[in-house]
Amino acid sequence: MKDFNINNLVRENVKSMKPYSSARDEFEDFDTANMVFLDANENPFQNGVNRYPDPQQSNVKSVLAKLKNVTKNQILLGNGSDEVLDLIFRAFCEPKIDNVITLPPTYGMYGVLANLNNIENKEVLLSTDFQPQVEKILDTVDENTKIIFLCSPNNPTANSFSDESVLKLLQNFKGLVVIDEAYIDFSDKESWLAKIEDYPNLVITQTLSKAYGLAGIRLGICYGSPAVISVLNKIKPPYNVNELTQLRALERLSDPEKIKSEIASIIAQREVLLKVLVDVIFVEKIYPTEANFILIKVDNANKRYDELIAKGIVIRNRTTQPLCENTLRLTIGTEEENKKLMEVLLTI
Numbered sequence: 001m002k003d004f005n006i007n008n009l010v011r012e013n014v015k016s017m018k019p020y021s022s023a024r025d026e027f028e029d030f031d032t033a034n035m036v037f038l039d040a041n042e043n044p045f046q047n048g049v050n051r052y053p054d055p056q057q058s059n060v061k062s063v064l065a066k067l068k069n070v071t072k073n074q075i076l077l078g079n080g081s082d083e084v085l086d087l088i089f090r091a092f093c094e095p096k097i098d099n100v101i102t103l104p105p106t107y108g109m110y111g112v113l114a115n116l117n118n119i120e121n122k123e124v125l126l127s128t129d130f131q132p133q134v135e136k137i138l139d140t141v142d143e144n145t146k147i148i149f150l151c152s153p154n155n156p157t158a159n160s161f162s163d164e165s166v167l168k169l170l171q172n173f174k175g176l177v178v179i180d181e182a183y184i185d186f187s188d189k190e191s192w193l194a195k196i197e198d199y200p201n202l203v204i205t206q207t208l209s210k211a212y213g214l215a216g217i218r219l220g221i222c223y224g225s226p227a228v229i230s231v232l233n234k235i236k237p238p239y240n241v242n243e244l245t246q247l248r249a250l251e252r253l254s255d256p257e258k259i260k261s262e263i264a265s266i267i268a269q270r271e272v273l274l275k276v277l278v279d280v281i282f283v284e285k286i287y288p289t290e291a292n293f294i295l296i297k298v299d300n301a302n303k304r305y306d307e308l309i310a311k312g313i314v315i316r317n318r319t320t321q322p323l324c325e326n327t328l329r330l331t332i333g334t335e336e337e338n339k340k341l342m343e344v345l346l347t348i
Contacts, residue, residue: 004200006227009092009146009175014235022238024055053243056233060246063253064221068193073226076233077241081182081207081220082109087232088178088203088222089117092146100147101140103132105156105321107180110149125322130157130287132165138172146175152192153183156318156329158289160189170199176228178203185211185263186270187290193223200225210292211263212252217245266292270332276342283345284326293331301326307348313341 007015023040043050061072078084093100099120102110106126114121122145124137137148148169152161170177179192181204192204203224209215219241222232252259270289277286277296282304285297298304301319305328308315316329332338 004174006200006225006231010231011090011092011094014091014231017234019234019236020238022052022055024052025238049243051243052239053241053246055238057241057246060219060241060249060253063250067253067256068191068223070193070196070223071226074196074223074229076222076224076229076236078220078222078236079240079245080209080218081180081205082113083240084205084220084222084232085109085178085180086113086116087236088147088176089113089119091231091235092176093117093119095119098144098146099142100149101137101145102149103137103151105130105154105318105324106149106151107155107182126154126157128323130154130159130323132161132169134165134168137169141173141175145173147178148173148175149178149180151180151182153181153187153290155183155291156293156295156316156321156324156327158183158287158291158293158295160187160290166192170195170202173201176201176203178205180205182207182210183291186267186292189290196223196225200227203228208249208252211266212259213262214248214252217248219245219249265335266332269335269338270294273330273332273338273342276345280345293329295324295327295329297325297327299326301328304328304348308344311344311348313344 037051040052042052057077060077061075064075065072076084078087095118099122100114101122101124103126104123111121122140124133124140127133132150150161150166153159154161166179179202181191184191184206192202196202196204203222206221208217208219222229270292273294274286277283277294282299283296284299287295289295295318301317305315305317318324318327318329330341333341
């Protein structure tokens, strides 16, 4: 998007506000080995977590910057991707005035956060092959449309959006295009991070919850231009990512080969399950997948869901979602878990 100006999107109250300055923000970090910290009203007795965490998560950002080939000032970390998404709403969308566009069926929190922030959510359904209807989206845009949310690979459909569709939106929409890449590690497609220098209106969210196996620590990641990240840093809580989360993330990120091995195992198990699903008599369609789950269309989703529950297997019934009538979403488990699932699918 040429002539993009972030100041045209930022809420007026956010432009004028000053971020909360915590004790750790004011302290200029240098050799701290022999320093006495009496600045933050902390309990002085050491137990590993008696001090406030680094409010800017510098060590985690350094590792991610190297891993993703970006700079630290292009990264914001949050208490899960949901906090990151909420910050984007609060920074750029004026309640009762602005609107966003989402593309159902998609991740439900976009709509929840729109309601929470009193922002109109304009829904433009995906096409029948689960791709963005770009012309309809652009026709829906008005002067108060601040954000278009794209989930790619998409949840619950498991497919990625075409490069042509995404590029057209980036080039023709004057607001932010937020691409949620929670499942990008399971796809052969390149992350849109490679284009972040080319499009100042591009914002990408990722997570350590899926491929990295850290759903329990709640660490979401936002990548954007330094200007966008600076705005979000203005309004984020000072200590939004706790010390234990930062330490656990650093530990996990220090072993990239193990992560790659687990991703490869999930993808291999995905292929095994795809082959078996062809022989399941009540499966009517298997949708293409680039995620760690598979969406299938069945004869009766409610019935099959109940049958699986009765056999001790919990999956997700997506039949209430637009374009997803009689669909079930199956997450890829371990080899043992998938074996049990396949045995049940072939016998119920």
